[in-house]
Amino acid sequence: MQQKVRFQHCDPAGIVFYPRYFEMISATVEEWFEERIGVPFATLHGERGGAVPTASLKIDFHAPSRLGDALEFRLRPLRIGRSSVALSIEARCGGERRLSMESTLVFTNGRAGKPNTWPGDIRARISREIGGAVSDDA
Amino acid sequence: MQQKVRFQHCDPAGIVFYPRYFEMISATVEEWFEERIGVPFATLHGERGGAVPTASLKIDFHAPSRLGDALEFRLRPLRIGRSSVALSIEARCGGERRLSMESTLVFTNGRAGKPNTWPGDIRARISREIGGAVSDDA
Amino acid sequence: MQQKVRFQHCDPAGIVFYPRYFEMISATVEEWFEERIGVPFATLHGERGGAVPTASLKIDFHAPSRLGDALEFRLRPLRIGRSSVALSIEARCGGERRLSMESTLVFTNGRAGKPNTWPGDIRARISREIGGAVSDDA
Amino acid sequence: MQQKVRFQHCDPAGIVFYPRYFEMISATVEEWFEERIGVPFATLHGERGGAVPTASLKIDFHAPSRLGDALEFRLRPLRIGRSSVALSIEARCGGERRLSMESTLVFTNGRAGKPNTWPGDIRARISREIGGAVSDDA
Numbered sequence: 001m002q003q004k005v006r007f008q009h010c011d012p013a014g015i016v017f018y019p020r021y022f023e024m025i026s027a028t029v030e031e032w033f034e035e036r037i038g039v040p041f042a043t044l045h046g047e048r049g050g051a052v053p054t055a056s057l058k059i060d061f062h063a064p065s066r067l068g069d070a071l072e073f074r075l076r077p078l079r080i081g082r083s084s085v086a087l088s089i090e091a092r093c094g095g096e097r098r099l100s101m102e103s104t105l106v107f108t109n110g111r112a113g114k115p116n117t118w119p120g121d122i123r124a125r126i127s128r129e130i131g132g133a134v135s136d137d138a
Numbered sequence: 139m140q141q142k143v144r145f146q147h148c149d150p151a152g153i154v155f156y157p158r159y160f161e162m163i164s165a166t167v168e169e170w171f172e173e174r175i176g177v178p179f180a181t182l183h184g185e186r187g188g189a190v191p192t193a194s195l196k197i198d199f200h201a202p203s204r205l206g207d208a209l210e211f212r213l214r215p216l217r218i219g220r221s222s223v224a225l226s227i228e229a230r231c232g233g234e235r236r237l238s239m240e241s242t243l244v245f246t247n248g249r250a251g252k253p254n255t256w257p258g259d260i261r262a263r264i265s266r267e268i269g270g271a272v273s274d275d276a
Numbered sequence: 277m278q279q280k281v282r283f284q285h286c287d288p289a290g291i292v293f294y295p296r297y298f299e300m301i302s303a304t305v306e307e308w309f310e311e312r313i314g315v316p317f318a319t320l321h322g323e324r325g326g327a328v329p330t331a332s333l334k335i336d337f338h339a340p341s342r343l344g345d346a347l348e349f350r351l352r353p354l355r356i357g358r359s360s361v362a363l364s365i366e367a368r369c370g371g372e373r374r375l376s377m378e379s380t381l382v383f384t385n386g387r388a389g390k391p392n393t394w395p396g397d398i399r400a401r402i403s404r405e406i407g408g409a410v411s412d413d414a
Numbered sequence: 415m416q417q418k419v420r421f422q423h424c425d426p427a428g429i430v431f432y433p434r435y436f437e438m439i440s441a442t443v444e445e446w447f448e449e450r451i452g453v454p455f456a457t458l459h460g461e462r463g464g465a466v467p468t469a470s471l472k473i474d475f476h477a478p479s480r481l482g483d484a485l486e487f488r489l490r491p492l493r494i495g496r497s498s499v500a501l502s503i504e505a506r507c508g509g510e511r512r513l514s515m516e517s518t519l520v521f522t523n524g525r526a527g528k529p530n531t532w533p534g535d536i537r538a539r540i541s542r543e544i545g546g547a548v549s550d551d552a
Contacts, residue, residue: 006440006441006444006455007440007444007455007459008437008440008441014459023422026420026421026422027420027422030420030421040482041420041421041481041482042480042481042482043482045421045428045481046481066456067455067456067459067460068454068455068456068457
């Protein structure tokens, strides 16, 4: 997913303010659920009554990004658990790596926000993507 | 530092959208530099010509926060390097831990955004805070 | 309501990026509902099942605000309708006026998001505040 | 300019939180400067040393937007002054108008943030766009 560094992402030092990267990352995850898993967030949060909050993450910012940079975000699913999924996300600009992150999302459903077993169809599609990701690398 | 969960922090699931936590965390770091290190960000970024971008972080979200929650953010400096500082930040609501993070900030100065040796006065104050933090724990 | 201009509010030109002002204004309205009208947003959006979206606004930015500025936001209710309220909000720093806005909020309730008649207790309190505001001016 | 309503734009009521609209509007203005006026913001704020802060605006929110909505933003320049430009911006989803705004931007340059005469090339291109807009209507 391509995202452009806009004025609204930049701080007084002229570089992306790191909380804004998480908005771009959130958009990347949202797009992945829609395009690859086949569940738009409007459906997931609407009729399916679910949510996929982030439980933990680890991120390295390798180099600053500046106004006008075209960032390429790549998401690769790593592992699926009973109610969680581990994702790897990288952003690059040209050949340069700007950030790399590993995060764990959990599937929740209902007001309590407790982790819940993945619905079968979503689990199947994520698993297929992990399989695909592995074969892509193999 | 006390921060209230406002409407603008919450997502359609009614809980804090995690990128907004990083805005609260950024405000906590800013306040720490002003109150404990004696260098307001306006001075740091203005006449001192510096910046303290985040180089890496690791965060666990233990429980969701909701509209109206009063969060208590605590920052503890862990280690200082030639041009970096490691911080530990926790947010609690009442007795409950909501998030815990460890991050590394680097001091940069000039347009290139390269890490630079800490100015002597800032290094001395951060070191004193680390000493203090250690004694607080001892 | 006092709000400090933080790093997260500023753009590459070193001044407040105007969409961030609306986050400060939103916090001002939220605080007014809690402190003066006696209905915290958590209650309004929770057990009362309502919302107060902004229907229209008109704003003038008189002078830029910079990192570290302490802004003083003042809210004055102007008029109440069947399902709306008109507010006047100003922000100043020291003696200088930074922005002045007039906005209209509507009370809605239910998923449809249609304007609804104000609940009696909320209407009574807003009317009292308008009365107070008028007498303050008289 | 097409923009999708994402999770990060929505509030606990499930609709776009109005300050987030201004981020979409800011992106629309930025894209217009790049595509139609031929001055990317990176150039405007960088080598040209300028900025185009918003001096005032008036906006009506006609209907709420929800997660997943594809919004179409249209910008039409209305009038150019010595150092200002008046813009009209509308967002629609399908046939429905969601918001309409009129704003005035000023050209500034240098730290003082004072309005400055438009550079000749930018004035010429904006004027041509206004001419074009007028003929479109005629």
